[in-house]
Amino acid sequence: MISDFIRKQIRQGEGNDTEFKTDIHNLETIARTVCAFLNTLGGTVFCGVDDKGNLVGVEDAKDHLQKIHAYLLESITPKALFTVNIDNEDGMDIISIDVPEGKDRPYVFAGSVYVREGGSTRMADAEKLRDMVQSKSVAAERWERRPSMAMEESDLDRDEVRRTVQQAKESGRFAFANDADDIAILQALAVYSAKGFTQAADVLFAKNPALRHPQTRVRVTRFASDKSGDTYLDDRLLQGPLVKVFQQTFEILLQHVRWETRFQSGDVRRTDRPDYPFEALREGLVNAFAHRDYSGFSGGITVGIYPHRIEIWNSGHFPEGLQPADLKKNHPSLPTNPDIAHVFYLRGLMERIGRGGQLIINACQDHSLPTPKWVDRPTGVTLTIFGRTGHEKELLSPNPRQQALLAQLERGDQIRPGEYHQRYAVDVSDRQARRDLVELEEAGLLLRIGKGASTVYRRTDRT
Template sequence: MNKEEISKLLLLGENQIVEFKEMCKPDAIGRIVCSFLNSGGGYVICGIKNGGVPIGIKNAIQVRLELEKDLITKIIPKAIVYLEVQEIQGLDVVIVEVPGGKDIPYAYNNSIYIREGEKTLKASVNIIKDMIMRRQVEPERWERRFSNADIEVDIDSDELHTTVDATFETRLIVFRDPENLVMVLEDLAVFKYGRLTNAGDVLFTKNPSSRYPQVRVRAARYKTDKTDNAYQDMKSFEGPLGEVLEQVYTFIIRNTPTVSRFARSSLVRQDDSLYPEDAVREGLVNAFAHRDYSDFSGGVSVNIYPDRLEIWNSGSFPDGITPETMASGHISILRNPDIAHILYLRGMMEKLGRGSMLIRKACDDRQLLAPQWTSDKYKGVTLTLFAAEVTAEVTTEVTTEVTTEVKSVIKAVDGELSRHDLQQKLGLKHDEHFRKAYLLPSLEAGCIEMTIPDKPNSRLQKYRLTAKGKQIRKILGKEDQL
């Protein structure tokens, strides 16, 4: 969450999803976090007086760490909660971001809490019964189902020890007996009633693809484009998730050239990978954490072209999330919370719901085109990173392929506009001329899109820029400044 977003929350004041606390007392915060998990999510901001006045938290970083350990230890079932320290008006505040939980009811210190307006209340017996009934009616997540893996034969003990070692420094979780593999798996919530869950299988067995072929990952580097079908390197990866993630990352770095450049006022050459390494890693982690594991025809694939890198995963964006909101500070909606929780404990998933923001920032820092996300429930989710060289190609496309009329539409669209408002903004009187020369070419070029594509003639229909349209608009803005 950035400072602007925090300022907005302070101005809005406390409500159903926001609570201010002057201090960071773990028990008080734990009860509120539990209520948010059971009630759709929310934010706790510590170091704020009533009325939204910052007073700060002393030793905020240490306080954050202690609070994080308390929440991880005392909230049952396991849940990912993101904590950060931000400076507001010269004072440090601790922010706790809580996604709505998928495994209600959640308990803190053996008590269940809910949110009612601005209050955190202990859940009544009837409410708890209702929560349990809803959970029983809802289909069980794939990652929670039991695997047929043999705990004695299939477990990759090295991978499990790697996870244990990764938690020692942060102490985010305390294992009852780090040497007892079964107890470690139980503490990680992936082993129940003597059986491994699918999440545990994917994360900690030697070859989960022998039971679930969809967990294999395919990566390829193409000489020109996929239609050419001529690839220079291709590999299929299988094994425990963490190991595969590292291998795919290495494949990408190995198959992309190094770009050398000189910083201003410096004689020292700086060598960088063609794509920002932070963006590549975050893109992969997001794909592994958010993919639809239940789709036997799905998976994760990586395609490397001369001008772009594509990371694809099966599934779709959660309800309410669009490509346009990917870089905003939304509360993360986790498809696979158990898998994401262990990636978080291992330090692979550092910022809950912030992966897309980090990807965009990494690209901005390197002055690359903005990353592009596309989603289709039948085709999956694709993240595209563009190489530095593609900027010139896109500029050429703008000046040669996009008509003057389409450029006018791109410049005119601000947010979402109805057809009438857009036509009026362009100063055009003839409806048919506007439709044929401006609206349809802009849609066909992929520069704008309908807000209600399933009902093109709806009276509520509006139009907005696509990711491509936004990129072209950015280039047109630079041209206007010359």
């Protein structure tokens, strides 16, 4: 089913960051648009949607997925990160190509540079092209693209290269032209050049990159209470190729996630549910690995497992101009390490570029959990995912208005903001009444559905 974020983007129609394609027969026009998005501010190509925003679907979408990805990857230079996925609505498949703003502009397709203006794609004029070339000439080469000063071929973890090839094939996202030559594979991934291995190749495919890059280590700590300075029950320091460390970290998280057993009224069958949605934990980890700052030895990733929350910290920052609140809506994507992110995507660990925050928020809402929090400090970004019985500090004590509402609403009951104001909060302003509902939503007691005038709040099963 299409997410509310994607449905809203389609409903807004074509524009600077959105393009509709009725079908996928003309890959050249799709490639021109992807090239233009890379050279501008990013965007999404929706295949199986007509010019008016009506879903018409793509037949045999799964059969075309790898073909589209391979064509775009091979025909656009330099190598670029984008994600290709299938969404289904009312039995119809559409193919979504999410494209971030490129970091290696200008990008070229079929010998030409394309840019996006309004809802159209056009060739870049001399002035636009000159601006892109000048910006590239003064920009510092990003860390992951710099040559590795110490990695040698003997350091290469060839099993990790093999796993990347196999998982890319299994996910249907890419098939390497020469999958028997490890160096050719790394070249196709843009992590090996005439200068040798890049820093990205080192941290992704070296046997022990921490020897040269101690900042690639990940610390996972399980605490006895919700206080970060309190006694810890487990403390591990993980190192190795990035994807392998990611998998080890995720496995530790799953080991410590508690399960809740429930019996619904009138049903003797047992329902088991984890305290945290696995997709939110996975996406939070992927974002930390893909978007953190690898340039400093003091950087890294730490995961704190508390009784009522999980915190994931990384030594990165939000892109300039992007705030944590922007993650709740469609926003431009500017990945910090597109080469590293691309390998995570090919291995089936990243679903779609630029929508990770939305996925985490949706997963927590579907799980009747409080809204997750991102905090961007000078030391790095912390994501907090609250558990089913945590988050007490977010709502220390419901006020009398909120208590009256909670006493009346049964699980699944809904109420509109205006109705709440009239029935329970007539003595306060409309703004304060809405704040009451937001606090209950953040505490996981209500779930917000819809936008604007259609907004309703549904009572969750949390007490």
